[in-house]
Amino acid sequence: MSQFAGRDAVAPAVMVPDFPDLPEATVSRLPEYLRALHQLAQLGHDTVSSEALATAAGVKSAKVRKDLSQLGSYGTRGVGYDVDRLVQQIEQVLGLSQRRNVAVIGAGNLGHALAGYAGFPSRGFRISALVDVEPARVGERLYGIPITHLDDLAATVAAEKIAIGVIATPAGAAQQVADRLVGAGVKCILNFAPCVLSVPTDVDVRSVDLAIELQILSFHEHRRTRSALDGVTDGAVPHPVSHTPARKVV
Amino acid sequence: MSQFAGRDAVAPAVMVPDFPDLPEATVSRLPEYLRALHQLAQLGHDTVSSEALATAAGVKSAKVRKDLSQLGSYGTRGVGYDVDRLVQQIEQVLGLSQRRNVAVIGAGNLGHALAGYAGFPSRGFRISALVDVEPARVGERLYGIPITHLDDLAATVAAEKIAIGVIATPAGAAQQVADRLVGAGVKCILNFAPCVLSVPTDVDVRSVDLAIELQILSFHEHRRTRSALDGVTDGAVPHPVSHTPARKVV
């Protein structure tokens, strides 16, 4: 069922449907499919089944089909999906047809690593600005990216057409930086500082806290060793099944 | 309802319940509560209501209560939760009572940033080893952490009692590194390489792909601008509400 909604005005070369309310869970998986599809394309596959894509992305095939059907995508029954076309589709939906400019705030260790990360260009992003408060660093270039001062953030955002701000500062500075980003008109923030940010409802924040990731792993490790200890006390449950989102071993 | 299960043998000073099947969603929020609680403690709060903790952690109060009730936690009606006690409880559940040793594989930009990240010690982790394949780097120390060779991984894991492996290599090397970590007995892996890892079911993998985070943000940005464009075509929906997990602005 194709659901081409919206105005029937001038259409681009590739017909593009609107996506009023793609489920959030689906949205967060589309990038994973995209990554898998690029790999498959490089391996020479022209076409891919939901089963194969599921394996490559580390999910179940039914999920892949449900997700892709939401895009009004045309797979071919008995064959699968056209890899190139699917890549185009997903990139279109994610808004990756145009490259997005990113500003990294905080030119410390993490900001340095982000600036030097080679993976971004091929996946739709360009780090166009590095921002810091340290006057000593301002004016330098890191991997060709100019370092500007936080006080000039609004000007930098405007000049570089920044769509996404990445906060790579200590927790103490993060809220203030977020406020400045919002003030400069940035509506998407990726936050690496270990704190909750307050932003207006029309601003999107995603947070990555490295210690939290480790703590979640720690819980599973802890449970594993605990149940190994008291495994004798009650019924001979062989072993609790893991919760890993990763593929089974081949 | 307190659910103290398990053997009634020698109990530690603080009574510790077992947690056969804490919901995964709850597990992933406990670290966020912990972070918020440490902040509140530092601000001088002895006690905290579910409402206050919810605000500090960026969630709803009912969620906090449900989550904490799973721990068989004792809040006091009319008062709230004892901050110190709750911190202890959560640390216990997450297995943070003992410090966990972490090995970072890949001493590139990202590995460097992780090694230098000051936030880990206070949150239960110690980066005890940096591992690389580059002979030139082996033997150096970074922030006091010795760099060892990937070929000696098993020995390093044993010597340093590594509980968690962090993969900070390019995608091409990640699977091989994962295999070696598994071979060395590591059961928890945090993967920063942009690929899916295959591991046995008893190994836990969490993946953080920076480009994927940006792509999810890109979707929201894309949708925002698209709906701004065709906002005139159909009913005057003022603006789609954001999906930000962050607190509203104050």
Add this chain to the structure above:
DNA sequence: GTTTGTGAAACGCTTCACAGCG
């Protein structure tokens, strides 16, 4: 035969709303 697309069932998580306790 193979594989998609999809209703319908199953599941887990969130939110509500209030009884019960301090």
Add this chain to the structure above:
DNA sequence: CGCTGTGAAGCGTTTCACAAAC
């Protein structure tokens, strides 16, 4: 009166299973 703890309702997501299409 305030706040926790929790059944029950509501909602979104996952999984199943199969008819339709190639």
